[in-house]
Amino acid sequence: MSTKKTSDPAQLHLLLVAVARQDAKAFRQLYDQCSPKLFGFVLRVLQNRELAEEVLQESFVNIWNNAGSYQTSLAAPMTWMITIVRNKAFDLLRKLNNGQVYEIxxxxxxxxxxxxxxxxxxxxxxxxxxxxxxxxxxxxxxxxxxxxxxxxxxxxxxxxxxxxxxxxxxxxxxxxxxxxxxxxxxxxxxxxxxxxxxx
The missing domain is CATH 1.10.10.10 (Winged helix-like DNA-binding domain superfamily/Winged helix DNA-binding domain)
Incomplete structure (x- = not known):
């Protein structure tokens, strides 16, 4: 039985607070817990493993740089992170498809x-x-x-x-x-x- 759930908002919120203080250990823990789910999501969107890996890495750079702006009153932690990944994926799709998002x-x-x-x-x-x-x-x-x-x-x-x-x-x-x-x-x-x- 798993001792941790990636969708536990309280735990993810604490990790994001620590990441906002530039805590590298907390960032590694956040990455380890959330990257499989976020990668699966972006892979579903992009249908390309290499592009999905690129978007995931860019998204975590964004999460590292913007963790201080996360507000628990506006969105759950996973919602916030998936939104970042989704937006990065859409930006890439538009770039690859001359400004248009694929109809998939x-x-x-x-x-x-x-x-x-x-x-x-x-x-x-x-x-x-x-x-x-x-x-x-x-x-x-x-x-x-x-x-x-x-x-x-x-x-x-x-x-x-x-x-x-x-x-x-x-x-x-x-x-x-x-x-x-x-x-x-x-x-x-x-x-x-x-x-x-x-x-």
């Missing part, structure tokens, strides 16, 4: 659900967790089953990188309501994907 499950609800599956899973093997996102039909079906407002709140929070407060303002809803929608949406998505992967 990068837009809309499908990509949101892949991001959430990668981010929320506590499986020991991150590549196994990402295997859930390989079947686009299952993902699209699971996302379509979510209540529309839950889906929209999740997209704003995770894909568009808005804080819960900003999502609440955008949707003209109380903060507590938005938090409940996102929590329920994540749980429903996880259960649906797990059910479909077992069949």
């Amino acid at each position: 499950a990068l837009d809309g609800e499908l990509f949101d659900s892949e991001l959430l599956a990668a981010m929320e899973s506590e499986d020991a093997n991150p590549m196994d967790a990402l295997d859930l996102s390989q079947n686009a039909e299952s993902l699209a079906l699971c996302m379509s089953k979510l209540v529309a407002m839950h889906r929209q709140a999740m997209a704003l929070a995770f894909y568009h990188d808005l804080s819960y407060s900003e999502v609440a303002d955008h949707l003209s809803q109380p903060l507590g309501t938005v938090k409940t929608w996102i929590r329920r949406g994540l749980e429903q998505l996880r259960l649906c994907l797990a059910t479909r992967s077992a069949t």
Whole structure:
């Protein structure tokens, strides 16, 4: 049984605080815990191991340089790091494709659900967790089953990188309501994907 989970926000937050103080040991621990999941995510996006490794290294340089700007009130640590990796990957795709992002499950609800599956899973093997996102039909079906407002709140929070407060303002809803929608949406998505992967 694993003694540490890469998705433990409290532990990752403490590591980011230490990294902000230029603590190299904490940075190594953060890298060791999070790089497999982040690499699996960026590999899913880029479909190229060499490019994924390049983006991962650039992303960790960014994390090292910007750990001091991380705010726990705006995003969970893994959300923050995945956003950095995602943006680096998209920048590279645009550069390689004359300013256009490839049309490979990068837009809309499908990509949101892949991001959430990668981010929320506590499986020991991150590549196994990402295997859930390989079947686009299952993902699209699971996302379509979510209540529309839950889906929209999740997209704003995770894909568009808005804080819960900003999502609440955008949707003209109380903060507590938005938090409940996102929590329920994540749980429903996880259960649906797990059910479909077992069949």
